[in-house]
Amino acid sequence: METPAFTPAMFLAVLPELGLLVLAGLVLFADILLRRRRERDLGLLTFGGLLLVAGLTLVFSRPNLVPELVFGGMLRMDWATYVFRLVFLIGAAISVLFTMDSDRRIRGGAFYLLVIVSTLGMNLMAASADLIMLYLAIETTSIPLYVLSGALVRDQKSTEAGIKYMLFGAFTSALMLYGFSLLYGFTGTTQMYALKDMFDTGAIPTAALVLVALLILIGFSFKISAVPFHFWAPDVYEGAPTPVAGYLSTASKAAGFAVLLRFLAVVFPDLYPSWLLVAILAVSSMIAGNVLAMTQKNIKRLLAYSSIAQAGYMLIGVAAGTELGYTSSIFYLISYLVTNLAAFGIVVIVGRTVGSDEIASYAGLSRRSPGLALALMVALLSLGGVPPFAGFIGKLFVFAAAVQADMIWLALVGIVNAVFALYYYLVVLKVVWLNRSENEEEKIPVTRPWALAVVVCVAGMLLLGTLFAPWYQWAMQAATAF
Amino acid sequence: MTIQQVFFLAVAAITLFAAVMVVSTRRIMHAALWLILALFGVAVSFALLETGFFAVVQVVVYIGAIAILIIFAVMLTRQVFLDVGPQLNRGWWIPAVLVAGLYAALVGVLSTWSGFQTQAAALPEAASDLSQFGLALVDVNAYAVPFEVASVLLLGALVGAIFVASDRKGVER
Amino acid sequence: MLIEYVPLIIITTLAVILAILVVILGALFGPRRPTARKSAPYESGMTPFGAAQRRITVRYYLVAMLFILFDVETIFFLPWAVAFRQLGLFGLIEMFIFIGVLIVGYIYAWKKGALEWE
Numbered sequence: 001m002e003t004p005a006f007t008p009a010m011f012l013a014v015l016p017e018l019g020l021l022v023l024a025g026l027v028l029f030a031d032i033l034l035r036r037r038r039e040r041d042l043g044l045l046t047f048g049g050l051l052l053v054a055g056l057t058l059v060f061s062r063p064n065l066v067p068e069l070v071f072g073g074m075l076r077m078d079w080a081t082y083v084f085r086l087v088f089l090i091g092a093a094i095s096v097l098f099t100m101d102s103d104r105r106i107r108g109g110a111f112y113l114l115v116i117v118s119t120l121g122m123n124l125m126a127a128s129a130d131l132i133m134l135y136l137a138i139e140t141t142s143i144p145l146y147v148l149s150g151a152l153v154r155d156q157k158s159t160e161a162g163i164k165y166m167l168f169g170a171f172t173s174a175l176m177l178y179g180f181s182l183l184y185g186f187t188g189t190t191q192m193y194a195l196k197d198m199f200d201t202g203a204i205p206t207a208a209l210v211l212v213a214l215l216i217l218i219g220f221s222f223k224i225s226a227v228p229f230h231f232w233a234p235d236v237y238e239g240a241p242t243p244v245a246g247y248l249s250t251a252s253k254a255a256g257f258a259v260l261l262r263f264l265a266v267v268f269p270d271l272y273p274s275w276l277l278v279a280i281l282a283v284s285s286m287i288a289g290n291v292l293a294m295t296q297k298n299i300k301r302l303l304a305y306s307s308i309a310q311a312g313y314m315l316i317g318v319a320a321g322t323e324l325g326y327t328s329s330i331f332y333l334i335s336y337l338v339t340n341l342a343a344f345g346i347v348v349i350v351g352r353t354v355g356s357d358e359i360a361s362y363a364g365l366s367r368r369s370p371g372l373a374l375a376l377m378v379a380l381l382s383l384g385g386v387p388p389f390a391g392f393i394g395k396l397f398v399f400a401a402a403v404q405a406d407m408i409w410l411a412l413v414g415i416v417n418a419v420f421a422l423y424y425y426l427v428v429l430k431v432v433w434l435n436r437s438e439n440e441e442e443k444i445p446v447t448r449p450w451a452l453a454v455v456v457c458v459a460g461m462l463l464l465g466t467l468f469a470p471w472y473q474w475a476m477q478a479a480t481a482f
Numbered sequence: 483m484t485i486q487q488v489f490f491l492a493v494a495a496i497t498l499f500a501a502v503m504v505v506s507t508r509r510i511m512h513a514a515l516w517l518i519l520a521l522f523g524v525a526v527s528f529a530l531l532e533t534g535f536f537a538v539v540q541v542v543v544y545i546g547a548i549a550i551l552i553i554f555a556v557m558l559t560r561q562v563f564l565d566v567g568p569q570l571n572r573g574w575w576i577p578a579v580l581v582a583g584l585y586a587a588l589v590g591v592l593s594t595w596s597g598f599q600t601q602a603a604a605l606p607e608a609a610s611d612l613s614q615f616g617l618a619l620v621d622v623n624a625y626a627v628p629f630e631v632a633s634v635l636l637l638g639a640l641v642g643a644i645f646v647a648s649d650r651k652g653v654e655r
Numbered sequence: 656m657l658i659e660y661v662p663l664i665i666i667t668t669l670a671v672i673l674a675i676l677v678v679i680l681g682a683l684f685g686p687r688r689p690t691a692r693k694s695a696p697y698e699s700g701m702t703p704f705g706a707a708q709r710r711i712t713v714r715y716y717l718v719a720m721l722f723i724l725f726d727v728e729t730i731f732f733l734p735w736a737v738a739f740r741q742l743g744l745f746g747l748i749e750m751f752i753f754i755g756v757l758i759v760g761y762i763y764a765w766k767k768g769a770l771e772w773e
Contacts, residue, residue: 006622006745014627021634025759028641032766072623110645117638124631136628140635147642186597208591211584486657529660539730547726551719557711616738619731620746629731630749633756636724640760643720644769647713 013070013077013127015061016085019053020120024113031109039107043100043449046112047093050119054089061085067481069129073191076129078481083330083474084126084258091251091337092119097453098345099243102352106151106241114144115247122255126262131180131190134259135173138223141255142169145248149240161239168222168232176219179212183267186212195267206271213274216263217281223256224311225249227284234292237304242351245300246344249307250337257314257333261326264318265482279319279410285312286417294424299347300357302424303340306383309421310336316414317398320405326479328397331464331472335382335390338460342379345453346372353444359428364437369444373432375454380425382461385418390464397472490530497523508565510556518549532605535612717769721761728757 011018027046034041067078075081092115099106099115121140128134146169150162184190186208187198199209218229225233237245268274289309296302314336317329347357349372354361366373382389395418402411446454464471500520504513525540592598618624735742735750764770 010622021756024634024637025756028759028763032763071627072621072625074625074627108645110641113641114638114645117634117641120634124627132625133628133631136631136635140631140638143635144638144642147645150646153646186595203596205591205594207587208595211587211591530657532657534659535734543723543726543730547719547723551716551723554711554715554719558713558716559710612734613738613741616734616736617741619734620742620749622745626749630752630756632727632731633753636727637756637760640720640724640757640764643717644764644767647717647720648767648769 009068009077010070012061013075016053016057016089016123017120019049019056020116020123023049023053024116024120027109027112027116031113039104039109040100042109042112043096043107046116047096047100047449050089050093050096050116054086054093057082057085057089063481069193073193074130074133075124075127076193077127079474079477080258080262080330080479080481081127083478084254085123087254087334087337088119088122088126088251091247091254091341092116094341094345094453094456095243095247095251097449098246098341098348099241100449101447102243102348103152103241105153106243111148111151114148118142118144118148119251122251122258125255126258128259128262129192131183131192134192135177135180138173138176138219138259141252142173145244145252148244149236149248151241151244155239157239158241159239161236164232165236165240168229172219172222172229175215179215179219182208182212182215192263192266196269199270209268209271210273213268213271214277217260217274217277220256220260220263221281224253224260224314225308226281226311226315227288227308230285230288230308233308234301234304237307238298238300238357242300242344242348242357245304246341246348249303249344250340253307253311254333254337257318257329261318261329261479262482264321265326269321275319275321278315279407282312282315282319282410283413285309285315286414287312290417290421290424293421296424297359298357299359299362299428300344302359302428303343303347306421306424307340309417310340310383312417313395313398313414316407316410317401319410320401320407322401322405323476323479324397324404325401326482327472327476328394328401330475330478331468332394332398334471334475335394335461335464338457338464339379339382339389339391342375342454342457342461343383345450345457346376346379349446349450349454350444353442359431361437362428362431363435364440365432365444367440368442369446372444372446372454375458376432377429378458378461380429382465384422384425386422388462388465390461390468393465393468486530490527493523493526493530497527506569508569510559510565511553514549514552514556517552518545521545521549535615714772717764721764721769724757724760728754 023046026049027042030042030045061077061082063077063079063082067076069076096112096115099111118141121137121142121144124137125134125141128137146162146166149165150159152158180190183195186204187195189195189198198204221229222232233249237249240248264274264278286309289305289307289312293302293305293309296305314329314332317325317327317332319325320328350362350365350369351357365376378389382391385391385395387393395414399411399414402408402414497520500516500523503516504520507513507516521540521544525537525545528534528537528540619629620626731753732750735746739746
């Protein structure tokens with residue numbers, strides 16, 4: 001047999017994954033060789049490695065303008081893959097920064113390895129163009145995340161979070177897999193870009209496709225925590241170690257969106273009911289998320305419900321189904337990534353000193369650490385969609401997309417929701433800035449990695465909210481590449 | 483009906499019965515044993531589909547390894563071998579209706595599909611050849627990437643298992 | 656072809672019949688004079704101490720987990736080995752990558768003391 005054609009283009013196509021694999025090996029060996037007290041260096045190694053991989057990806061894995069399928073149609077090199085890969089890598093790097101000085105129990109090499117493996121899975125999720133590859137990528141992402149959520153092994157809530165996440169995940173991925181198997185049964189192919197041609201022959205009843213779309217959408221809705229498949233989110237975010245919760249609510253959600261967008265755009269573009277389903281998901285997520293967030297006493301649960309609502313806003317762009325719609329969703333995702341990472345990061349920092357995640361314990365934060373209070377204000381205002389921060393531009397584009405796609409009702413629901421949502425963000429800010437507490441003298445220490453991460457996130461929010469043109473350009477290139 | 487069909491129906495009935503017993507029996511160890519029977523039924527189904535390799539995989543991995551893991555996991559628990567609480571909650575009929583509806587819809591829809599009635603084409607001779615599978619597994623234009631990713635997934639699972647199960651009394655905060 | 660499975664079915668059936676037959680024959684024709692010692696679960700073994708249903712250590716879980724992983728690896732070996740002659744160098748390299756990733760995990764497990772049994 002002649003040597004199989006392994007071209008340099010193929011090598012570049014999986015460069016980020018190879019980089020992550022090498023990094024995983026380095027972290028494991030470093031964990032064995034380094035002494036126990038040097039756990040911090042492991043975090044630095046992981047952070048540096050992730051940044052390096054992101055840099056290499058940025059420079060060398062830039063796709064051609066013409067998208068191409070590589071590895072026999074398993075992966076697709078296009079701008080969507082490229083942009084999402086960078087999003088995951090940067091999200092993971094920031095999460096690692098927040099992890100470095102947090103709870104001692106989660107700083108070992110195993111923890112960082114799981115983060116790396118799950119990031120690798122996300123990269124492949126964004127690149128997958130084949131059902132088998134996609135399923136494997138989703139599992140590679142999920143299994144480390146189940147363990148990470150339950151990482152505080154002797155903490156009841158964390159264990160519960162891990163188990164709950166795993167049970168929900170296993171159940172929804174079984175449904176999704178059933179949908180995949182039906183697709184294969186109908187068409188005889190697992191290649192996503194070949195599926196649509198088979199549908200167009202008309203041999204498969206539309207009703208069957210709607211059912212399949214429903215099954216698969218359930219799987220994706222779980223990943224993005226859209227209502228009614230959101231039940232796991234508040235409990236898992238509350239119980240999981242806070243850096244993990246931040247990672248789950250941003251990178252993992254972005255991965256879900258990457259797959260959802262590609263699937264809808266490539267496999268079911270002509271299936272109207274599937275778009276209607278997405279619109280319903282969007283509306284229910286926004287309303288349920290915002291209403292439930294109002295009554296929360298724990299900041300992690302509040303952020304969990306808020307992130308459910310945020311998924312709803314992003315789904316508006318998806319439901320619009322136009323180029324502008326996809327673009328706005330991807331832009332929203334990027335802005336949401338920096339915003340929510342900052343919010344969860346501040347919860348990590350404050351929780352480390354205060355020892356509680358209750359909103360009441362944030363009283364007097366503006367005096368204990370003015371910088372953190374300011375950063376939290378920026379993050380929450382950005383989540384609430386106030387200019388000049390990233391969240392505002394994101395919402396603007398999403399609503400514009402809905403209007404452009406003749407879904408004015410959807411835009412209206414979104415706007416009303418955004419206004420109401422501002423209420424609970426402001427309640428938190430009121431506690432931070434106006435309420436007093438007894439131990440205001442006690443400062444909240446912010447270590448260097450934490451400060452760096454917060455500064456990067458805040459800068460990101462400002463940058464995306466003001467000089468948004470280049471990022472919007474990227475989002476558009478990604479959106480048109482599917 | 484051919485002998486094959488009768489055989490299939492018998493195997494399917496046994497598999498389903500065992501699966502129902504897994505979730506309905508009150509003794510958790512019995513549930514694990516019923517699970518083995520259900521998994522074995524699946525293995526026989528693979529054999530009926532003329533994919534002998536997968537039947538072997540099913541037996542070696544699921545019955546040989548995963549069932550053992552499940553039995554170990556049961557033995558790890560605090561002697562709660564007998565479930566005494568109620569097995570259904572008040573809302574049990576809601577998912578029952580949903581699932582029944584989904585099943586009815588699937589069967590109804592599938593019966594309208596032309597492929598449902600046609601006889602499956604006979605597998606080519608090479609399909610049962612294990613070397614074809616091996617070739618596809620490492621062919622960069624076939625399944626090389628999923629093959630390598632599988633090893634990464636296993637690595638993640640291994641490290642995750644160590645992370646969860648290793649005793650960390652010394653690292654308590 | 657399914658005809659290949661016929662011997663398997665025959666031997667399974669024979670085994671089941673034999674097992675049932677032995678028990679029935681023993682029950683029908685065997686003399687029965689029970690004493691306390693004879694009624695113990697394992698007459699020839701050790702006298703049982705403690706309950707059978709006690710908790711086992713979590714280490715068994717780790718061992719079982721390791722076993723699953725290498726079981727799966729073996730499964731992947733099989734088709735690869737069958738096609739080995741046609742695969743050439745490239746197939747060998749790919750398999751080495753596959754094994755290499757798992758070996759790293761194995762070394763990690765070893766060094767972290769997951770295999771130790773204090």
